[in-house]
Ligand code: PEP
């Protein structure tokens with residue numbers, strides 16, 4: 239086998255190109271491909287296996303194996319070396335095939351005499367369509383260059399298959415074909431809300447009829463021009479103020495710009511063009527590799543980066559194929575975006591023109607999910623196989639509350655959801671009308687309702703929802719959607735704008751809560767066996783005081799003499815709070831010495847998120863200016879149930895008396911110390927939970943803006959004294975949870991729960 243350097247693979251591709259251009263049926267073309275690859279690579283065998291369906295591979299052409307095995311030999315994905323390659327989407331080479339784990343002898347082929355084996359996946363945009371195999375009689379070692387050359391050929395075969403080059407009179411179909419019939423896809427809710435519409439595939443399948451470059455120089459130039467045009471557009475967007483309503487998302491675009499200039503990425507694109515591929519296929523090749531890594535990556539930071547690169551490759555392809563036409567142009571007004579993954583920038587491009595988003599990948603903490611929540615676009619993530627099951631234009635219903643996607647639903651399903659959508663629309667209108675009313679119960683107790691926020695785009699909700707300020711501003715979100723560490727000026731500017739937008743209402747800034755599920759793109763991630771119990775939040779802040787101090791200084795500068803309220807996350811013992819508070823107060827003095835005004839008033843509080851703190855010394859409760867219960871984490875630690883783990887996250891009820899008793903103890907401790915108390919976990923935004931929290935003594939709740947209306951409605955309809963009686967009666971009757979009693983009451987008077 240000659241060394242398959244870039245020049246070598248170019249020669250092979252050119253020969254393939256000539257062969258493909260000649261007339262002939264699909265089968266003849268496939269036969270030509272295996273013949274050419276075998277002779278060019280000086281191998282006795284070259285075979286192509288293509289997928290018949292999701293799980294079955296079929297030998298479709300061979301040079302060297304028995305011809306009568308073609309279209310007769312079938313393998314399951316995962317079975318034998320070929321099946322393993324299809325399953326893992328990874329190349330496999332061995333000089334001793336028979337003794338390689340997984341080897342399965344196929345007697346029909348007569349392959350027993352071939353000792354060496356190398357196979358690569360035939361894949362397009364991360365979807366495996368088949369396997370290309372080369373075998374040699376003698377034991378030999380295949381070099382990386384040889385494997386790389388085979389991958390390039392496999393890429394071309396995939397493109398040809400997609401363009402229908404191998405369709406013959408026998409109707410051999412290599413793609414999955416058009417799906418019909420209803421399909422329910424179960425994913426995870428990343429942004430609530432329900433929407434009905436038609437599928438808009440984010441990556442309409444590009445058909446490249448000419449995957450092999452006629453002239454490498456031309457392709458190099460085309461790639462260069464497309465990259466320059468793409469970068470230029472991103473620059474103009476940022477510099478030219480073209481962001482318009484998206485201005486608060488400037489940071490996202492900054493991160494994006496950085497990736498668009500990534501040297502390693504560019505080098506891989508150029509190398510793919512050098513190997514003889516057309517510019518489009520070169521981009522797809524690099525994109526396939528990114529996606530294969532994405533499948534394997536468990537590190538959330540790495541996955542985010544790979545998503546951004548995937549997103550950029552999509553953009554680049556659009557420039558190459560359509561000269562950068564607007565991605566969202568011509569979208570029907572009821573479009574629902576379906577994609578494997580989407581970057582925050584691409585989502586912004588579509589915002590306002592789509593009703594919902596469904597992603598095969600993605601996570602709750604992904605950048606796109608953060609943006610979707612801020613813009614109130616329903617989103618379901620981890621919707622397995624959805625891009626394969628959906629056809630463009632299919633009817634679709636997205637249930638962002640339940641994390642479900644109904645593809646081509648039955649008319650009865652559509653009708654049920656339409657009813658729900660109408661009811662929600664009506665309810666929203668009512669809630670808006672009630673936004674100015676206080677959340678006062680029938681027995682005259684006042685509960686202050688505030689909103690949770692994290693990026694600037696959240697703040698317009700302050701007015702619409704009638705929230706009484708921001709009870710939790712998760713500062714890390716702003717960090718998470720950036721590609722690099724924001725400097726002091728940038729941070730101060732941001733905090734200042736948040737205070738401006740709040741217009742005098744209090745904003746509780748929470749200092750960086752990183753670690754566990756929250757990953758900063760620019761911070762090296764420490765591998766930890768149990769990240770939720772690991773080095774996170776205040777622990778990182780106190781161990782890395784430089785970063786913490788910088789944030790404190792930015793907050794003080796951003797306040798510029800205005801009132802400032804700050805809390806520290808995940809305090810597990812009193813000393814951590816004292817240390818954080820001392821550090822903060824020292825910075826106030828230091829900055830004052832430098833001429834920066836002290837905050838008009840300064841309130842420093844703590845988040846109670848670990849059960850240990852419920853039993854902390856009195857002095858802690860007396861020292862803190864306020865306490866805010868982070869119910870999400872407190873629940874996870876109280877029940878030892880990971881909040882990120884779908885299997886256990888919903889297993890225990892917040893309304894279990896055991897948890898309510900723990901919370902009641904917090905209320906008592908704060909009352910004894912005269913310390914204001916609030917609750918800012920997700921439970922605060924669920925009407926029945928909010929009512930129970932008010933009943934045990936919470937007078938301040940902070941929640942998603944969309945929850946404020948429903949919570950206000952329930953509180954105004956309830957009397958807290960009666961609620962306590964109902965809960966106690968249930969407890970005496972032996973109930974584990976207060977839920978049944980409270981839900982029964984609410985339903986009885988027709989409340990939306
Ligand atoms: C919580 O833990 O309840 C909380 C509000 O913080 P986060 O969800 O950001 O961890």
Ligand code: MG
Pocket residue numbers: 807847868870871
């Ligand atoms: Mg928390």
